[in-house]
Amino acid sequence: MAERRGWAVPWRDVLITLLAFVLAFVVGAVLMVVSDAEVSSQFAYLFTAPSLALGASWDKVSSAYAALFAGSLGGIGPITETTAQAAPLICAGLGVGLAFRAGLFNIGAQGQAVVGAMVAAWIGFSWHLPPGLHLLVALAGGVLAGALWAGIAGVLKARAGAHEVIVTIMLNYVATGLLAFALTTTAFQRPGRTDPISPVVDWNATMPRLEGTRLHLGFLIALLAAAAVWFLMERTTSGFRVKAVGLNPDASRTAGMSVPSTTVLAMLLAGGLAGLAGVQAALGPTVAGTPTPLSAGLVGSIGFDAITVALLGRSRPVGTVLAGLLFGALHAGGLAMQSQAGTSAELTTVLQALIVLFVAAPALVTTVVPFLRARRASLTGTTPTTGGLSS
Amino acid sequence: MSQIVGTQAPGEVPGRLRLDRITKVFGSLVANDQVSLDIDPGEIHCLLGENGAGKSTLMNQLYGLLQPDGGQIQIDGVPVRFDNPRQAIDAGIGMVHQHFMLVDVFTVAENIVLGREPGTAGVLNLRAARQRVRELSRRYRLEVDPDARVEDLPIGVQQRVEILKALSNDARYLVFDEPTAVLTPQETDELIEVMRALRDEGRAIVFITHKLREVRAIADRITVIRRGAVVGEAPPSATESELAEMMVGRAVSLTVAKQPPRPQGPRLQVEGLTVTSPDGVVVVDDVSLDVAGGEIVCVAGVQGNGQTELAEALLGTTASNRGRILLDGADITRRDPRGRLRSGLGFVPEDRKADGFVGSFTVAENLVLNHVESFSRRGVLQLGRIEENARRLTEEFDVRTQSTTTSVASLSGGNQQKVVLARELSRPLALLVASQPTRGVDVGAIEFLHQRIVAERDKGTAVLIVSTELDEVAALADRVAVMFRGRVVGVVDAGTSREVLGLMMAGVPHEEALAAASVTTAAEEEARLEAEVAEHVAELTGHEPQEEQHG
Numbered sequence: 001m002a003e004r005r006g007w008a009v010p011w012r013d014v015l016i017t018l019l020a021f022v023l024a025f026v027v028g029a030v031l032m033v034v035s036d037a038e039v040s041s042q043f044a045y046l047f048t049a050p051s052l053a054l055g056a057s058w059d060k061v062s063s064a065y066a067a068l069f070a071g072s073l074g075g076i077g078p079i080t081e082t083t084a085q086a087a088p089l090i091c092a093g094l095g096v097g098l099a100f101r102a103g104l105f106n107i108g109a110q111g112q113a114v115v116g117a118m119v120a121a122w123i124g125f126s127w128h129l130p131p132g133l134h135l136l137v138a139l140a141g142g143v144l145a146g147a148l149w150a151g152i153a154g155v156l157k158a159r160a161g162a163h164e165v166i167v168t169i170m171l172n173y174v175a176t177g178l179l180a181f182a183l184t185t186t187a188f189q190r191p192g193r194t195d196p197i198s199p200v201v202d203w204n205a206t207m208p209r210l211e212g213t214r215l216h217l218g219f220l221i222a223l224l225a226a227a228a229v230w231f232l233m234e235r236t237t238s239g240f241r242v243k244a245v246g247l248n249p250d251a252s253r254t255a256g257m258s259v260p261s262t263t264v265l266a267m268l269l270a271g272g273l274a275g276l277a278g279v280q281a282a283l284g285p286t287v288a289g290t291p292t293p294l295s296a297g298l299v300g301s302i303g304f305d306a307i308t309v310a311l312l313g314r315s316r317p318v319g320t321v322l323a324g325l326l327f328g329a330l331h332a333g334g335l336a337m338q339s340q341a342g343t344s345a346e347l348t349t350v351l352q353a354l355i356v357l358f359v360a361a362p363a364l365v366t367t368v369v370p371f372l373r374a375r376r377a378s379l380t381g382t383t384p385t386t387g388g389l390s391s
Numbered sequence: 392m393s394q395i396v397g398t399q400a401p402g403e404v405p406g407r408l409r410l411d412r413i414t415k416v417f418g419s420l421v422a423n424d425q426v427s428l429d430i431d432p433g434e435i436h437c438l439l440g441e442n443g444a445g446k447s448t449l450m451n452q453l454y455g456l457l458q459p460d461g462g463q464i465q466i467d468g469v470p471v472r473f474d475n476p477r478q479a480i481d482a483g484i485g486m487v488h489q490h491f492m493l494v495d496v497f498t499v500a501e502n503i504v505l506g507r508e509p510g511t512a513g514v515l516n517l518r519a520a521r522q523r524v525r526e527l528s529r530r531y532r533l534e535v536d537p538d539a540r541v542e543d544l545p546i547g548v549q550q551r552v553e554i555l556k557a558l559s560n561d562a563r564y565l566v567f568d569e570p571t572a573v574l575t576p577q578e579t580d581e582l583i584e585v586m587r588a589l590r591d592e593g594r595a596i597v598f599i600t601h602k603l604r605e606v607r608a609i610a611d612r613i614t615v616i617r618r619g620a621v622v623g624e625a626p627p628s629a630t631e632s633e634l635a636e637m638m639v640g641r642a643v644s645l646t647v648a649k650q651p652p653r654p655q656g657p658r659l660q661v662e663g664l665t666v667t668s669p670d671g672v673v674v675v676d677d678v679s680l681d682v683a684g685g686e687i688v689c690v691a692g693v694q695g696n697g698q699t700e701l702a703e704a705l706l707g708t709t710a711s712n713r714g715r716i717l718l719d720g721a722d723i724t725r726r727d728p729r730g731r732l733r734s735g736l737g738f739v740p741e742d743r744k745a746d747g748f749v750g751s752f753t754v755a756e757n758l759v760l761n762h763v764e765s766f767s768r769r770g771v772l773q774l775g776r777i778e779e780n781a782r783r784l785t786e787e788f789d790v791r792t793q794s795t796t797t798s799v800a801s802l803s804g805g806n807q808q809k810v811v812l813a814r815e816l817s818r819p820l821a822l823l824v825a826s827q828p829t830r831g832v833d834v835g836a837i838e839f840l841h842q843r844i845v846a847e848r849d850k851g852t853a854v855l856i857v858s859t860e861l862d863e864v865a866a867l868a869d870r871v872a873v874m875f876r877g878r879v880v881g882v883v884d885a886g887t888s889r890e891v892l893g894l895m896m897a898g899v900p901h902e903e904a905l906a907a908a909s910v911t912t913a914a915e916e917e918a919r920l921e922a923e924v925a926e927h928v929a930e931l932t933g934h935e936p937q938e939e940q941h942g
Binding site: 243253257 | 706727729730738740746747752756761763767770
């Protein structure tokens with residue numbers, strides 16, 4: 001506990017996280033069984049022919065989880081689908097996590113990702129620049145847009161003391177509304193279309209990918225972003241200040257740090273990372289090779305999932321990458337589960353929620369798993385006998 | 392758990408309250424280790440120990456706020472058990488808390504009846520309450536207006552309300568938890584009188600403190616606690632250094648060896664500084680003050696008379712609305728805290744846990760907290776140098792820590808303060824502003840920290856110490872500035888007597904204080920002579936003198 005530096009692995013945390021998965025999958029299995037009419041009908045014969053009910057349950061659960069596995073990790077295609085799904089989650093999760101560490105609850109990753117996607121897509125389809133440069137400009141534009149969008153909340157907090165939770169939530173609505181409106185204007189709407197959809201992004205602004213897969217530049221950028229955030233937080237004076245302000249603003253002020261400017265800096269960085277997530281949604285190629293054109297639902301719920309990713313990753317870069325990959329895999333596998341095993345895709349959402357629930361409440365895990373409870377008792381519950389200190 | 396109350400009938404002389412081998416464990420910390428204590432009626436029993444020695448934990452068990460893990464409490468030999476303060480109060484135990492447990496917006500009368508409001512069918516009978524307060528305050532000569540709002544009363548009077556509240560429950564055993572921390576010396580003397588009167592009435596008094604002088608002034612019996620266990624009893628005649636040695640466990644020097652100051656030109660000049668609090672109250676009122684290099688100026692005063700704000704205004708975390716601050720002739724009034732720290736200001740905040748360090752940062756990180764730029768190149772931290780700095784400073788300041796990567800929150804109070812002081816003194820300073828530099832620090836560490844502060848002075852740094860402890864002021868100061876209600880009442884020499892300082896702390900100007908004090912000294916001289924005579928008589932008759940004269 002006292003040791004923070006170095007590579008000491010928090011085995012207890014790892015164990016609890018793994019058990020959280022197991023518990024979530026168990027609860028998920030129960031849900032699958034009770035929600036499936038065909039399977040639950042077999043339970044009428046549970047006492048006369050238990051093998052029927054149990055067999056049907058087993059078939060149902062195993063086929064669903066097999067599809068989940070196959071869709072996320074079963075081969076090069078599924079794996080690259082996982083990375084493609086994970087990349088924006090990692091970026092936005094890094095943004096939320098960075099703000100967390102500065103003591104800010106950035107609920108606005110969604111809005112920041114939306115404006116990031118808007119600007120990146122707009123530069124992508126309405127400008128026409130040489131290869132390489134076009135992608136770079138679109139990327140920078142998206143990141144900048146996200147940063148400025150979050151910066152509004154940062155400045156309002158620093159200058160006027162407005163609570164960032166409220167401001168970022170409101171900015172989410174504004175961003176969503178702005179996108180919906182923009183898609184009805186000539187600047188964004190595809191010529192000849194009446195529905196709100198944009199033109200397809202130029203090839204020059206599309207992220208390069210490994211041919212035939214969904215592994216594109218975005219995933220590499222996400223990993224680089226994680227490394228950069230780690231370096232910033234652990235190795236620079238700016239990161240030192242961000243952490244200090246997040247942990248104890250009073251002591252930071254007394255130590256001559258400017259809490260307002262650190263707040264703004266942290267929000268700018270967080271917004272830039274969330275904007276990067278939006279850029280990936282706008283410029284990352286689909287299986288067909290071109291990015292999905294901008295529409296109201298393009299960003300999905302990346303910004304909200306990012307909060308869970310950051311929580312699951314304990315706001316640390318490595319944790320966020322792992323959590324992002326997990327959620328990416330659940331997204332990718334969820335699609336397969338729906339198409340192959342006929343299980344509702346919503347179940348993966350429930351699984352995600354359950355995993356986070358169990359991770360966020362370690363006490364719940366230790367209560368459910370007695371083995372761990374005994375272990376904890378032997379670790380910390382050494383009741384000192386009287387007379388220990390006075391001797 | 393059924394509660395058994397002592398068999399004493401009301402009105403009778405109450406019996407002995409005994410704490411019998413009380414043990415309390417928090418996790419791996421043994422806060423009380425088989426502590427036994429006899430509290431007898433008609434006696435003032437001092438419980439002496441350093442911060443964290445387990446005094447308050449022990450009393451919280453007596454008051455039903457905590458339950459012992461071992462041992463028992465007995466009244467008149469009958470074991471009792473208090474699951475909550477209500478039961479303790481019913482058994483005749485009263486507590487005057489360190490932080491008053493009063494409702495600020497209620498009147499004195501309302502506060503005193505709080506918890507057992509007189510009245511019928513839920514209708515509060517305030518008239519009865521007022522009557523009760525008048526009766527009590529007449530009986531114990533503790534004057535308070537029953538209709539005054541608590542928030543409008545001075546601290547000393549608020550404390551009286553706390554005492555009255557305990558008495559209104561007919562407390563036979565009264566526990567005073569560090570009651571003098573917030574009082575002027577004169578208010579302390581008054582409190583001591585009250586405690587004596589209560590004792591003479593046959594009540595038992597437990598007086599918790601770490602101030603040796605007060606112990607010697609009032610105790611009939613002294614029990615010293617160290618690290619949760621009773622070290623032993625000391626006679627009231629024990630000297631301060633004997634008591635200190637018992638408290639710390641080794642010989643301690645209570646005075647700082649220091650050469651006479653060699654002040655150079657003024658390095659800090661404060662001119663007409665005024666600070667208004669956010670709610671519009673003038674908290675620092677037109678303060679002018681010079682501190683020369685090579686000199687220690689102490690700002691003395693009762694807590695809450697603007698010292699905190701003065702210190703914060705010097706750092707710049709509290710904005711001043713008038714006046715100038717000059718450091719080595721340069722006007723730093725407009726500079727932000729970072730700018731001032733860079734111009735050679737060292738700052739030890741009053742509340743170190745809140746303002747002095749980041750608890751979950753490591754020792755190494757906290758040792759560079761306010762000058763991390765010096766340990767970086769182009770914004771990148773030089774971890775090697777940070778680590779080396781930490782190794783050097785923890786050794787030099789004898790910071791007891793497992794390693795330099797231990798979090799500061801896990802260190803003891805004394806070691807945390809050493810980290811803060813080490814950080815400030817490791818930079819080249821023009822001015823050191825330190826508020827309560829040894830609050831909550833063990834007696835042993837106080838000695839060391841004082842030496843370091845004097846050494847910094849001898850390097851030519853201007854040193855400004857804000858302290859509410861007159862012992863500390865006496866140990867460190869070359870000059871003393873006394874503050875009262877935001878103003879500097881006067882700046883006097885270090886040799887000024889406690890009485891004069893005490894009067895000044897209550898707002899009396901220096902000359903008047905001198906005059907008033909000389910009267911009291913005359914009276915005291917008389918008392919001393921009387922005592923001497925009594926001693927002679929005692930010697931002749933073979934009796935021990937009852938009370939130790941002090942001062």
